[in-house]
Amino acid sequence: MKMEKLITNELGSGDNFSLKIIKLQGICEDNSKKVYIQANVHGAEVQGNAVIYHLIEALRNNLSLIQGEIVLVPQANPLGSNQKVGTWTYGRFNPITGDNWNRMYKDVLKNEEALNTLAKEHKDDATTSKKLKKLLKEKIQAMKQSLSSYGPNENSIHFLNLQELASDADIVLDLHTGPIATNYLYVPAFLEEESKHLGFNHMLIIPNEFGTAMDEATFMPWVHLQKALKEHEIDYKIPFSSYTVELEGEELIDLERAKIEASKICQYLVYKKVLTKNPFSTPTVGDQYYCHLKDYKTYYAPRGGLVNYTKKVGELVKKDTTLFEILNFNDLDNLVTPYKAYKDCLVINHNTSSNIRDGMELYQVMENYWKID
Template sequence: MTKAIQSSVQVGELATGQALTVPIYSFMGSENSAPSVYIQANVHGAEVQGNAVIYQLMTLLEGYQVLGDITLAPLANPLGINQKSGEFTLGRFDPITGVNWNREYFDHNVDIQNWYAEHQHLTNSELFCAYRSMLVETCQARLTHSFGISTGHRLAVNLQAMAHQADIVLDLHTGPKSCKHLYCPEYDIDAARFFSIPYTLIIPNSFGGAMDEATFCPWWQLTEYATSQGREFSVPVSAFTLELASQERIDLADALEDAKGILAYLSHRGVIAEKVNPASMERFGCYLKDYKKFHAPKAGLIEYCASVGEPLTAGKPLVNILRIDLYGSEQAYQAISLPMDCVPILHFASASVLQGTELYKVMTNVFPLQPS
């Protein structure tokens, strides 16, 4: 039986001087050539389901032969997790700066032309090792910046430094009221068929601030530049964001299904010795440019009519807006629909909204993902 080794990593300090730490669980692989894995959860305070998935995954891994090193970081943002107001967890934004915790990662902006010119004599494996070392060392240098860095950026870069040491990176999130969906880079779309997730957002191979992009973008840039110089290899690192339904929710049975989907992908990549088949299910995709946000045209009380994860025909009600202050007029109640077919993916958690509030995110131009 494979057992996880527990440790912790310091990601900052509290005002009273105590160390701010994240628990780390590690499965040591038996083969150096197998891909290594980093999985984190709960960067946003209310998005707790990823912790349940990590628990179920660790339980499953005890019964498998682990070939590649697996590092898991549940409870990855202790500041966000403990940012409570009454019964709600507010930990989506750094309370000091107002920045989204998942947009604090470091954009390396590697001078790829000069770096490659200095290292092009290396074999592929040596090249990848040197590039990985450079990324990790750059993160470490960032943490000791002479002018200092913000609390949120320090947390993010500490997590990023761990992620850069892996070949596969999974960042586990949830939405407010959401169905499961996967963020997958264009170059790695085939991976979507392994996870137990029905909808996939296909994102550009570029940096937008999130952990998955912070991880795979430097490797995409290296691969593209090497290709331009007549040297071809596949992108060495894969990174995905898994959105595991709604926030403020723990469902261990559902977490087990998502853990099995992760296990199927790890099996496909050779991280474990055993064969694990992906769930038999329909999967659909949408390019990020076709992922639309619907904002409240006016303030009011909202009835969310469209179920997340269920196709919505053009003209069918998306929301009903109630304005009790306008009772007796035609403006007291208004049904709102969209002019195109779509799949609602997530919606705002509260029924009382200001004008301009982002009420829904919907996929348009949805297409089936064909199994390979």
């Protein structure tokens, strides 16, 4: 095991922020896989760091379990992690530009002519996949150089650095949390069947399209390659996996829960033949629910006031059941107003605050969900 550091920001004081890149290398052969796991791109979403801690502790003296390499990047956005407002971490958006830290990645190989060349030269899937990784890294490096010609843009270079670290990986896990949330995954459509092996309870199926997040930025080169090969009448199964992993709520770590979450990740890596066995106890997998992104709905506050969230995250809610109540002192005869669920739903997360103005997000729920056996 070794740790490298990559300077990310130089502050006005002359001090530096840096990434800690932890590499766990096991038995490496031609068909060995590389796993890239990062956490805490949003500053308040700290639970993934606790998961990475458990992965380090479990594997550092068991490197022989690893068939390939695992790269871990905790606290992947030092600038975001260090933005505080009072006791709260203001870490979802760049406080200067207002940009969402997890919406800054690039669709590097979009409209890339070199993909057509790869398709024309295709001999076998393994060789073409290696060529894609090489092309991806080269294009990211060229993009970084181009964007830095007048100085590094903080909203571009750092996230291209993260993409470059993941560019030769076979599996990418981007660890996040919700506000007050249950556990859930963002799953690209081509990985719907595989996703159950991560052992999480709630899966949001997203289109195989680019939406500027890390999971999409890493799987889209493979989607583009598959499309280019299809135009040459070549069937190609994407050998790459990428997920956004949501580890319940923000601002606090829970080391006991993190151990269970680390065990689920390791069990998945056993399934993917990266680990020969799970160094933790085998995790229990509960009911698993799926939902398409188009059916992932947000309830917004119909008025300002103080919100009583009557349904908990992970709870199944029936249509016309009270979902939340709003306390507002403008009408002394109707101080509390109940609001009902529009449809049957499964609660995924809700706002961290009861002090709400109209139009703010309250709940996010799955509708038209289904349960797998």
